Amino acid sequence: MASLLVLTTLANNDKLDALPAFSAIMRGDKKESSIHRIQEVALEDVEMSRDYDVIKTLGEGCFAKVLLATHRRTSTTIVLKAIHTELTGVKDFYREFHYSYHLSPHPNILSVYSVVFKADDCFVFAQEYAPLGDLAGNVRAGGLPEQSCKNIAQQLASALEFLHSKDLVHRDLKLENILVFAADMSKVKLCDFGSTRRDGSLVTKTKCTWHPFIPPEVCEVVSNERYHCRTTADCWQLGIIIFVCLTGCPPWQSADSISDPAYCAFLRWQKRRTTKVPPQFRRFSSRLLRMFRRLLEHKADKRSSVSEVNKYLKDAWMERKSPAATAVGGGTSSSAAAVSGDKRDYLNMYLDHGDEHNQLSDESKSKLKRLLNSYGLETTVDQKVMTKRVWEWLMTCESELESNLEGI
Numbered sequence: 001m002a003s004l005l006v007l008t009t010l011a012n013n014d015k016l017d018a019l020p021a022f023s024a025i026m027r028g029d030k031k032e033s034s035i036h037r038i039q040e041v042a043l044e045d046v047e048m049s050r051d052y053d054v055i056k057t058l059g060e061g062c063f064a065k066v067l068l069a070t071h072r073r074t075s076t077t078i079v080l081k082a083i084h085t086e087l088t089g090v091k092d093f094y095r096e097f098h099y100s101y102h103l104s105p106h107p108n109i110l111s112v113y114s115v116v117f118k119a120d121d122c123f124v125f126a127q128e129y130a131p132l133g134d135l136a137g138n139v140r141a142g143g144l145p146e147q148s149c150k151n152i153a154q155q156l157a158s159a160l161e162f163l164h165s166k167d168l169v170h171r172d173l174k175l176e177n178i179l180v181f182a183a184d185m186s187k188v189k190l191c192d193f194g195s196t197r198r199d200g201s202l203v204t205k206t207k208c209t210w211h212p213f214i215p216p217e218v219c220e221v222v223s224n225e226r227y228h229c230r231t232t233a234d235c236w237q238l239g240i241i242i243f244v245c246l247t248g249c250p251p252w253q254s255a256d257s258i259s260d261p262a263y264c265a266f267l268r269w270q271k272r273r274t275t276k277v278p279p280q281f282r283r284f285s286s287r288l289l290r291m292f293r294r295l296l297e298h299k300a301d302k303r304s305s306v307s308e309v310n311k312y313l314k315d316a317w318m319e320r321k322s323p324a325a326t327a328v329g330g331g332t333s334s335s336a337a338a339v340s341g342d343k344r345d346y347l348n349m350y351l352d353h354g355d356e357h358n359q360l361s362d363e364s365k366s367k368l369k370r371l372l373n374s375y376g377l378e379t380t381v382d383q384k385v386m387t388k389r390v391w392e393w394l395m396t397c398e399s400e401l402e403s404n405l406e407g408i
């Protein structure tokens with residue numbers, strides 16, 4: 001397969017030299033507007049089990065199965081993203097591959113190789129391997145150390161600045177789409193450009209995003225109604241990701257200014273109708289509060305751009321308070337109970353989301369499973385393990401909370 005020549009070169013980390021057009025993209029040459037011209041590449045039919053040894057399944061999203069595999073002839077280990085043809089039209093596949101490939105020179109965007117083919121009922125393309133998985137598997141109860149969160153914030157902001165400079169909107173920023181290459185988070189990369197569109201395009205809501213990550217202007221859109229996507233939505237999602245990394249849970253269930261009490265409290269503070277900092281934000285320094293106020297601005301056209309993050313990287317982010325005060329957000333036991341309730345809601349949301357996903361794609365998923373089983377691949381992926389992990393996390397949060405309350 002000719003494309004494997006490129007794969008071998010790219011695996012040596014010299015992809016910028018291998019693909020000169022990319023240097024122009026990195027320099028920001030205006031001529032590269034071809035990034036908006038989606039290329040349709042010839043899709044060779046490949047017998048996957050003949051050419052690849054699949055080592056294991058790394059993940060399963062709403063559309064794709066992600067496999068760690070070795071190419072037999074060259075002994076190159078890569079990741080194959082296999083998207084069932086019934087879950088994605090060929091045009092959508094071309095778009096995802098095109099954006100993934102053209103954006104991948106950035107150091108904080110996952111490298112995608114020029115290996116793309118069709119195997120039975122799947123469209124497949126190859127990527128580099130992230131040995132430590134995604135951020136969802138790395139963020140634990142109580143969040144990550146401050147420096148790790150700053151590392152993540154800085155790298156994500158850089159990746160998104162690059163995307164936005166090309167007039168592209170990622171639209172699906174979440175922990176599962178950030179891959180980890182170093183335990184201290186000094187190397188993370190953004191992936192999954194399946195929802196990426198040109199700024200201003202007419203779109204419908206993405207199906208598999210958790211409610212807390214959806215910006216208020218998108219929450220207001222009715223299902224199946226079309227709206228113009230904007231880079232400002234990514235700025236909001238970056239703010240939520242930073243919050244979740246710092247605390248281990250999202251700030252509210254939904255950015256709905258009518259029905260969500262935690263979001264309403266934040267909005268009152270943000271609009272300076274009260275000086276009372278919402279409980280879930282009380283552990284943060286005034287500088288970090290300023291950043292959240294700007295990234296999580298309710299009105300999209302007033303929201304700061306992703307580069308705002310860079311202004312706060314040298315500041316302290318957490319208030320140094322007594323452990324008990326920090327654990328309950330510096331508030332009363334009733335605010336602690338509210339935080340606990342939020343966590344339970346988050347768990348429910350996660351489980352609801354899983355059910356919705358299963359119902360939506362049961363038939364297609366079983367076809368995908370049959371296909372993958374025919375390659376001898378295990379297909380009992382991780383929903384149960386994930387659910388168990390979320391439950392364990394919830395239980396840890398609640399027992400920590402109880403002991404903190406006893407100490408008050």
Ligand SMILES: Nc1ncnc2c1ncn2[C@@H]1O[C@H](COP(=O)(O)OP(=O)(O)OP(=O)(O)O)[C@@H](O)[C@H]1O
Pocket residue numbers: 058059060061062063064065066079081110127128129130131133134172176177179191192194208
């Ligand atoms: N290159 C990689 N290395 C290691 N793990 C990966 C890699 N790519 C993806 N994964 C794992 O597979 C999961 C699903 O991948 P991906 O987000 O690309 O699929 P998807 O079907 O497009 O997801 P979504 O449900 O967001 O649409 C990721 O959350 C991650 O855990």
